Amino acid sequence: MxxxxxxxxxxxxxxxxxxxxxxxxxxxxxxxxxxxxxxxxxxxxxxxxxxxxxxxxxxxxxxxxxxxxxxxxxxxxxxxxxxxxxxxxxxxxxxxxxxxxxxxxxxxxxxxxxxxxxxxxxxxxxxxxxxxxxxxxxxxxxxxxxxxxxxxxxxxxxxxxxxxxxxxxxxxxxxxxxxxxxxxIVKERFDRKQASAKPQISVLAGLKQIVVVPQIAALFMITLLIQFANMSPMSLIPLYIQELNPELTNLAFFAGLVSSATGLSNMLASPVLGKIGDVIGAEKILLICLFGSALSFVPQALASDVWHLLLARFCLGLFLGGLVPTVNTLLGKYSPRGMETRTYSFNSSTISLGNVIAPISGGFVSGWIGINGLFIISAVLMLLNGVWVWFSLLHQGSKAEG
Incomplete structure (x- = not known):
């Protein structure tokens, strides 16, 4: 092997x-x-x-x-x-x-x-x-x-x-x-002497050197918005199910089922979308998945019972499966040579930041616009993400090739 x-x-x-x-x-x-x-x-x-x-x-x-x-x-x-x-x-x-x-x-x-x-x-x-x-x-x-x-x-x-x-x-x-x-078992070819011989820069200086690449700066912001859109309504799903079907007695079971549906379709779709991206380009897969995710959030806001919500969340997972791995692929493509891991680590920090602020923000905002309003906001954020990808990655890439 x-x-x-x-x-x-x-x-x-x-x-x-x-x-x-x-x-x-x-x-x-x-x-x-x-x-x-x-x-x-x-x-x-x-x-x-x-x-x-x-x-x-x-x-x-x-x-x-x-x-x-x-x-x-x-x-x-x-x-x-x-x-x-x-x-x-x-x-x-x-x-x-x-x-x-x-x-x-x-x-x-x-x-x-x-x-x-x-x-x-x-x-x-x-x-x-x-x-x-x-x-x-x-x-x-x-x-x-x-x-x-x-x-x-x-x-x-x-x-x-x-x-x-x-x-x-x-x-x-x-x-x-x-x-x-x-x-x-795991092996990598890494020349530690060569890497140590390179001038060492601080974490902040490294960030400045990385984000000066416009595609990477865009990908960091896209990661944050993806995480915010996905996580802001997550903790409120049990309450939303209770609103949709107040007669349910086994609420925890259905909340877990709805969450698992998204994860299951995400897991199934990730390798397939990655393979397609190897053929048509990661930027196009990212664009398709962002627009698909935006569309998938809308029926969640309009769901009339838990089964409609489960189906919509399953569809969302199919598109979420192409987001994070595609962003990682593009980060590897655009990151400065010798700073690949640092680039991934900054992106991982961005994910952690989204994990902290999204549930808190979602809790506050839902008090004004309702839980279903959060799904609409998530749809808009994904749509704006798609526009950003079009101009910062696809459009700029085609101009560079031209």
Missing amino acids: EQWKKNLIVLWFGQFLVMSGMTMIMPFLTLYLQTDLGLSDPHEIAIWAGFIFSSNFITAFLFQPLWGKLSDKYGRKLMLLRSGFGMAIVMCLMGFAAAPIHLLLLRLLNGVISGFNPASVALVSATTPKNKLGFAMGTLQSGGIAGTILGPLIGGILADAIGYRFIFYITGASIFVATMLVMF
Whole structure:
């Protein structure tokens, strides 16, 4: 088997285990705070849960560019091992938390040492033949999406079977095994002496050097808008289902089903859209998926029951599957030579920023325009994104070729 295929398979499993581990605690976080960490007031539990969940993204947003800089100097594989082993230890320590503040600090630390995903993307980008890059990026994305879908389900099942604390131990052990596979199977050609001989610049100077490329600046903003449009209504879907079908008694089940429908279609579509992008061009796939996503948000705002919403969310996932991996493909195409991993890390910080501000903004805005109004705003943002892609990538690219 060719080495780039071995890398892709191992990192697919790595993405799956890391993302499932990150999302496995979602179904029982509030229960863990209540039963194991001594909280009883519902309002206090909600506040702690919000801070604990978002803390990981806040520190990831701040530290990803630093790891990207070090990755371009010392190699992507080294950053994968650093992040993987570090997260495995921190996850196990979460099972020993004795108070909410312990869990909060460990989540903050987890965000600091994270970076497995951008390092995976950068390594696959550097080791995959260019005519297979779209397929590889789509496949890698499907691993993360599969983990995001199955993580909460696995966490919910294990919580009932073995208790909350043991889930952290199992998650840490799984990430450790995935990192060991990376250590012994994944390979990259990286000349550390040559990379170290290059002039070293600060994180801020690196950002200035990267965003001076107009296509990369556009892709960063597109990433932020995609994340904002997708995440702002996400946490409110259970309330929206309750509005659509107030007679439902198993609300949590249907909320999970609707969320899983999007993730499932995303996972299925990502490799296919990536392969098509290798033929017709990543810019065109990005444009098609942005306009398709915009159209898919409209029936969500007009849904009359949970089944209409589920169908619309499944259709949305088909187009979402072509967004993040296509952006990663284009970042690899336009990033300055020798700064690929740093570019991916800045983009990962942009995703983390969207994960922090989108749910908060969505909660405030929905109070004025309703939850269905958020879907309309998301549709408009995706539409504007498509226009931006047309002028900043497709139109400028055709002018450059001319």
